[in-house]
Amino acid sequence: MTDQSQRTSGDGKFDSRGYWAAVIRLTFILLAIWFTVSYGFGILLRDQLDAVSLGGAPLGFWFAQQGAIYTFVALIFVYCFRMNALERKFGITEQNDG
């Protein structure tokens, strides 16, 4: 995609403000979850969560050593999926996915 006129991505109606707002919104939601499972469940709310036990592991402790990591992986793939959908919606035609 070296073509100099890609700014409007083909149809000339690319809504860059709307696209960026959507990206920011998505990023914000995912980072809120990122914060909740690690800093929230694993650190700040640990004492409350530890009252619950998951196979002998206090839940807050489990989030700090296992649950947060699984959630992180899921978050990145959700981000990829949602971003691809956003790019289609706004008509961005980046051809190569590797």
Next chain:
Amino acid sequence: MDSAQFWTYFFVVVTFGAYIGIAIWAKAGSTDDFYVAGHDVHPTVNGMATAADWMSAASFLSMAGLIAFLGYGGSVYLMGWTGGFVLLALLLAPFLREFGKFTVPDFVGDRYYSTTARVIAVICALFVSFTYIAGQMKGVGVAFSGFLGTSFEMGIIVGMMIVFVYAVWGGMKGVTYTQVAQYCVLIFAYTVPAIFISMIITGNPIPQLGFISNVKGEDVAMLEKLNTVVRDLGFLEYTASNKSMIDVFCITGALMFGTAGLPHVIIRFFTVSSASAARVSAGWALVFIAILYTTAPAVSAFARLNFVDTVHQSTYISSEVDYNNDGEINAEDYTFRADQVREAGGKPVPPWFKEWEVTGLLGHNDVDGDGIINYAPLPDENGSIAYAPGMNQLAVKTEVDPLDRDIFVIANPSIASLPGWVIGLVVAGGLAAALSTAAGLLMVISSAISHDLCRRTLFKGMTDKQELLTARFSAAGAVALAGLLGVFSTQLGFVAQVVAFAFGLAAASLFPIIFLGIFWKRMNREGAIASMVFGLVSVFSYIYYFKFGGGTPDQYLLGISPEGIGFAFMWLSALVGIVVSLVTSAPPQYIQDLVEDIRVPGTRTAHGAADEGMAPLPAE
């Protein structure tokens, strides 16, 4: 030579041969190849290379042992060193790939239209990378001297020569594909013993599930039993915290944002073909990292429980496993003596304890002189047993002394009575972890010198060919310097203390300006320089004061230790950048257009002075 040593030689020679073979196959022909592997690496392949690049000797050898001692306190490493990839995927990697240049200082210099900013970024990148690489080289030396019977220095020289071949010859292309091979070696070497240990302790072959299962043959959860056992001995409960909440919060933050700001991780995402490939690649990287990072805490808990079970209250036997080294059981041998202990109704010290005692990583300091190993905290000089919250669990002394934390990973195969080849594999895995990280760091160092200092700052008229030659020479020089740092690391006590530097500096000096450079168009040159300088100076002085300047914990700012201070100063550094930007003039229009471009995949075009003399890489 015993079987474990034979297999160690075997695996080390085979894997090193493979790395060299890959390097010869992947020769770099251009600066594109050398810096970014031709920017057409498949996202999954890059994910695997990133995982090896990221997981160092410390992740592989030391982390599980550290968590075994710290319990909940070790969570900061688990969350911190994985959570950073979410920040990287969402906030940096796709945009930096869209920006389309070679290095982190490239982005800083172009986005902030300033050679000064570029040079400061080079200083940050070099400082962070050299700090980190010394530890890797030291790890290589320790592995060689501990398991292959060579000297420490010889081990480092062999390691240097291997890295030299594939980094100098193959550049990023060679590094990428050797890192893929190294990932396979290290993950196999880590998970195989973990599976066996999990079966022994819990009967469940999957360590992550064993972690939340009952102890094999008992009706009690593994972690509950571990809590009870260590509490009864007088240690802090395994799932309890030894640090204040604010400190845990800040250390996790410094490690996360530091991870996202580390140049050797960021440059891996320049090697894929597009912004969307960079996103997916970050996801794969975290999958491959999570395999090790979710296994590690399970290994830690199993190893601690097993350690208490088998070592505590066991009768120490001074003779070696096979004293005469004749393969027969004699009266002087461990086996013979162990039988005697058992007949007398005692518990002999386990055989793996004897095997590893030879390496000096483990030993028995019989304080009360009763010949029984008592693995319980010894009273300190005031006569009190210190296990209060806040007490450094790593400093608690027992009759098991010395007790190196690395033992919890490297002794796993012997604890699980696995054959000798598994031990060889673990050594090869540790070396793979150290070498892959060292290579990634070398690429940052050489490109910062040949590309950012020479081509983009001092000698702007350089041709591609001259730059490639300079890149090879600076990589060679960096290998030599890294080796020297490794050799002298034992004399330089600071090497072990400086990991906090690397993460703190990356978090406070690099992360804010890269992030703001993408997400805030108004951020300008003056703001960026002020922010980087503030981050660099504040973190450096704080850590220096508490690590080397005689500072004491009661002087901590808001109770935050040097490991976590990067997180606090990161926010201040961003604030300084924003305030300075607002009181100085806005960046020129072409820079604002550039920022618009990198936000939208596939729209990057050349913009004015920033792209003069070096056009951005296209997204194909």
